Amino acid sequence: MTECNRCGECCENMPLNLTKRQLRAVLAEASGDAGDAAQRDLEENARFILGHWHRSGGGGTRTRYSCDAFDPASRLCTAHDERPPICRGFPWYDRPPGTRKVRLPASCSFNADVGVPVVIR
DSSP, rough: OOOOOOOTTTTEEEESSEEEHHHHHHHHOOSOOOOOOHHHHHHHHHHHHHHHEEEEEEEEGGGGEETTTEEEETTTTTGGGOHHHHHHHTTTTSTTSSSSSOOOOOTTTTTHHHHHHHOOO
């Protein structure tokens, strides 16, 4: 599998298919017990997103976000060791490359894993 080329496109101007209101509801409904892995991941993602992702455009479920843990000068994540599943698993989320429908920015090195770059404007 390809190594990340640190383009930062997955940390800047990211889509999110839930609103922040929905993420707060996920945390409000959290039972606090171990739960299943998918629920734990959702809660971990919600906490990180609410704390670090800030609106960069759009609105509602079409809002785009940028992460304040991304350092645009070094092109590195300053919260790399604490990043949530949504970041750790990008772009394939434990599936074979190309089998998960992900729209990769043209500059993303992971396009090499699928062989056809997808341009997002």
